[in-house]
Amino acid sequence: MAYDFKIRSEVNTKGKTSYYAKITGSADPEFFVAYKTKYQERFGLYNSSVSTNLVYKASDYVGEFGFWAYFIEATAKVESEGSFLCLNTYDRAFFTFGFMQFATHVPNGDFVRFFRKLLTLPNALDYFPRLRLTSGRIFYKSDAGTTSQLENDTSTVKLMEYLNPTTNEVEQQELICSARFVHWASNDEEHRRIQVEHSISLYKENMRRYSKRLNLNGYPAKVCFMVCDILHQGRGTYDRISYALDTKDHEEAFENLCTIGNNHYQSRIDGVKAHVKRLEQSGIFNKTYHADTNEFM
Incomplete structure (x- = not known):
């Protein structure tokens, strides 16, 4: 049975509006949405x-995903403090969710592929009774039974507008969809596992692609990670990264990479450096990348 969420708002003494949700007919307490x-x-x-x-804690998932669970951990930390409930609906992506902040606006991008996986779960219709996954695409089903495609190879506009009709104001549909995601991630271990699996798949795919472009075979894990984090956030270009790697000293290459975007993102860079240092000191990050297997050894 589809969940019916009732939304409540309150304004604190500083004028800040908070939204809470509760499942109608359930004895479960209300929960914070955003x-x-x-x-x-x-x-x-x-x-x-x-x-x-x-x-998100890598140690919870290393049994299934091995070293890759640690490889994404620093990015998860600086993106969202690792929160499985991280949400924003106020920027050009219209709807962003998860500890790696998957964004809706990119066709076949991280959020779209993540949401497709969620819609294969047995409880997907409880949360999104109007949505269907057909031939690998997300469709909306109306009361009349007709379906319309929400995303394709060139656009996610309809999906963005389904999740968040406009950014002119906070709307009921936006609140309901946000409540669905927050409740689902809070209460379903498999939802959280899909966030992890998809994040790791994303970085594994990226490593294969980045290695072909930048010849990363034999580089230490921390250098490869920093390349992934730079391009995940978008704070540097391939050309700038290639220039930073143009040294035979891997430690120097790492430090060069840490200067990319430091005019605007120094706190993020400091955060990932600190986390990488802890992983190095524990012996976890003392591996090198092997392009032929796309693995760290």
């Missing part, structure tokens, strides 16, 4: 809350 915010000329929601039991 705060309202304004970014430039856009209005939307954000949830950056961190709960001990709902934070």
Whole structure:
């Protein structure tokens, strides 16, 4: 049976609006969905809350995913403090979710592929009763039974507008979809596992592609990780990265990479460097990349 979420809002003494949701007819307590915010000329929601039991930890997933569970951990930390519930609906992506902040606006991008996987779960119709996965694409099903495709190889506009109709104001549909994602991630271990699996798949695919472009075979894990984090955030270009790697000293290459984007993103760079150092000191990151197998040894 599809969940029916009832939304409640409250304004604190500083004028900040919070939204809460509860499943109609359920004895479960209401839960926090998000705060309202304004970014430039856009209005939307954000949830950056961190709960001990709902934070990505590589050690929880290393048994299934091996070293790759640690390889994504520093990015997860700086993106969202590892929160499985991280949400924002106020920027040009219209809807972003998960500890790696998967964004809806890219055709066949990280969010679209993540959402497709979620829609294969047995409880998907409980959360999104109008959506169907047909031939690998996301469709909307109307009361009349007709279906319309929400995303394709060139556009996700209809999917963006389904999740968040506009950024002119916070709307009921936006709140309901946000509540669905937050509740699903909070209460379903398999949802969280898909976030992890998809994040690791993304970085594994990226490593294969980046290695072909930058010849990363034989480089230490921390150099490869920094390349992935730079390009995941978009704070540097291939040309700038290639220039940073143009040295026979791998430690120097790493430090060069750490200067990319430092005018605007020094705190993020400091965060990933600190996390990488801890992984190195524990012996976890003392591996090198082997392009033929796309693995670290």
